[in-house]
Amino acid sequence: MDFRLMELDSPLFHALQHMVDDNDKSTPNAPTQTYFRDAKAMAATPADVKEYPNSYVFIIDMPGLKSGDIKVQVEDDSVLVISGERKREEDKEGAKYVRMERRIGKFMRKFVLPENANIEAISAVCQDGVLTVTVQKLPPPEPKKHKTVEVLNEN
Numbered sequence: 012m013d014f015r016l017m018e019l020d021s022p023l024f025h026a027l028q029h030m031v032d033d034n035d036k037s038t039p040n041a042p043t044q045t046y047f048r049d050a051k052a053m054a055a056t057p058a059d060v061k062e063y064p065n066s067y068v069f070i071i072d073m074p075g076l077k078s079g080d081i082k083v084q085v086e087d088d089s090v091l092v093i094s095g096e097r098k099r100e101e102d103k104e105g106a107k108y109v110r111m112e113r114r115i116g117k118f119m120r121k122f123v124l125p126e127n128a129n130i131e132a133i134s135a136v137c138q139d140g141v142l143t144v145t146v147q148k149l150p151p152p153e154p155k156k157h158k159t160v161e162v163l164n165e166n
Contacts, residue, residue, distance in 0.1 A: 056093075056118040067128060067146045069093070071120065074140040083135045083144055085124075091133075093144065094119040127151075 059070040071093060073081060081095040096117045102108075124130065124146060132147035 056120045058093075058120050058122075060122070065148050067125070067148070069120075069122060069142075069144040069146070071142045071144075072140060073137055073142045076137065076140070076142075078137045081135075081137060081142060083133070085130045085133065086121075088130060089124050089128075091122040091124055091144065091146065092119065093122075093142065 056071060061068045061070070069091065073095075076095065076097060080097070081093070084092050086092055094117070097115050099115045127149045129147045129149045133144065135142065135144045137143075
């Protein structure tokens with residue numbers, strides 16, 4: 012099921028989420044609660060991806076987050092994972108919310124890196140609420156050299 016096509020805050024999504032139980036082993040291929048939570052976190056985290064001659068750049072808006080709130084890692088040597096959690100501000104004495112519209116909670120994005128991505132050369136910078144993750148490309152493989160074999164006369 013493609014969760015990008017449906018609004019993840021819909022009643023249908025919540026009903027599916029309640030039907031799923033991590034402890035229910037009767038349907039081993041059924042999605043878990045973790046799967047639904049991750050799908051919702053990924054849908055709420057839009058990203059731009061650019062390719063340059065020497066690198067790939069991932070750009071994600073992270074308003075109000077500090078670098079310590081964001082985690083950038085590589086899983087299975089080929090999956091870039093950007094995750095973290097946006098928390099609600101603590102209420103000050105006497106203040107109460109009249110309206111809450113800003114997103115809070117966990118966020119996550121996963122990107123399968125191309126074969127030429129250098130996972131040893133990744134940098135991440137969060138400036139003015141925008142996270143920029145740069146993954147350098149590996150140099151192109153050198154073309155194989157042809158070997159010439161001398162043909163001898165047998166006389």
